[in-house]
Amino acid sequence: DQQVKQNSPSLSVQEGRISILNCDYTNSMFDYFLWYKKYPAEGPTFLISISSIKDKNEDGRFTVFLNKSAKHLSLHIVPSQPGDSAVYFCAASVGPGTASKLTFGTGTRLQVTL
Amino acid sequence: GAVVSQHPSWVICKSGTSVKIECRSLDFQATTMFWYRQFPKQSLMLMATSNEGSKATYEQGVEKDKFLINHASLTLSTLTVTSAHPEDSSFYICSARDWGRGLGSPLHFGNGTRLTVT
Numbered sequence: 561d562q563q564v565k566q567n568s569p570s571l572s573v574q575e576g577r578i579s580i581l582n583c584d585y586t587n588s589m590f591d592y593f594l595w596y597k598k599y600p601a602e603g604p605t606f607l608i609s610i611s612s613i614k615d616k617n618e619d620g621r622f623t624v625f626l627n628k629s630a631k632h633l634s635l636h637i638v639p640s641q642p643g644d645s646a647v648y649f650c651a652a653s654v655g656p657g658t659a660s661k662l663t664f665g666t667g668t669r670l671q672v673t674l
Numbered sequence: 675g676a677v678v679s680q681h682p683s684w685v686i687c688k689s690g691t692s693v694k695i696e697c698r699s700l701d702f703q704a705t706t707m708f709w710y711r712q713f714p715k716q717s718l719m720l721m722a723t724s725n726e727g728s729k730a731t732y733e734q735g736v737e738k739d740k741f742l743i744n745h746a747s748l749t750l751s752t753l754t755v756t757s758a759h760p761e762d763s764s765f766y767i768c769s770a771r772d773w774g775r776g777l778g779s780p781l782h783f784g785n786g787t788r789l790t791v792t
Contacts (some may be wrong), residue, residue, distance in 0.1 A: 562717075594780055603680070603767045603783030604718070638741065649718065651781075662769075662781055664718045 563587045564652050566665035573672055579637040581588065581668050583650035587633065590652035592660065595624060595635045598647045598667070607648075608635070642674045677701055680768050680784030687758055687791055694754045697768030703748035704770035708781065709741075711734075714766045721733045721766075724751040758791040 573579045591612035596604035610617040610624045623636045647667045653660040677700040707724040723731040730743035742754040766788040
């Protein structure tokens with residue numbers, strides 16, 4: 561049972577444009593969400609997070625939007641850069657505590673073209 | 675920022691042998707560490723939660739006798755794949771939070787270990 565889903569396995573965006581990566585979840589207990597970026601043969605790198613008390617969090621070129629009623633979140637990258645090309649995973653947990661387990665989505669491969 | 679170091683980065687072993695993977699938190703203490711596994715083109719799947727000074731908690735379907743976890747100190751957790759078989763070939767990644775940074779600190783990952791069992 562995939563509790564966190566990323567329905568687009570891949571996305572191609574031109575450099576300078578906006579990249580929008582989507583994520584849906586089914587477990588209503590999730591209240592903390594994160595986005596990670598992953599290169600091949602490396603561990604994921606944390607990008608940005610949001611708690612369920614917010615609907616938007618911004619950090620530089622990265623903005624995460626949360627729609628709790630739709631159980632949907634998205635990551636916006638603007639402007640997209642070639643170095644952003646990687647696999648992006650959304651993840652969710654019940655609570656942000658140190659022992660909270662993360663459930664990951666299946667990932668979206670972003671390709672930023674010149 | 676918090677750094678998690680994992681060793682080795684890749685290992686090839688023969689079927690039936692055991693392999694130990696180390697995960698260290700380099701600049702913080704971690705009472706809890708998480709071990710994930712990723713098969714090609716799939717998501718990261720949580721295998722177990724490693725607890726310092728106590729037994730690990732395994733996710734459903736993960737054999738605790740096959741994947742031995744030891745968390746003997748606040749900076750080191752080890753995963754031993756015992757009697758490895760080709761189907762255990764995967765990418766194993768450990769992770770931890772810097773609890774000293776309080777609630778909301780993100781999970782930091784090691785660079786992973788590519789295990790190939792021949």
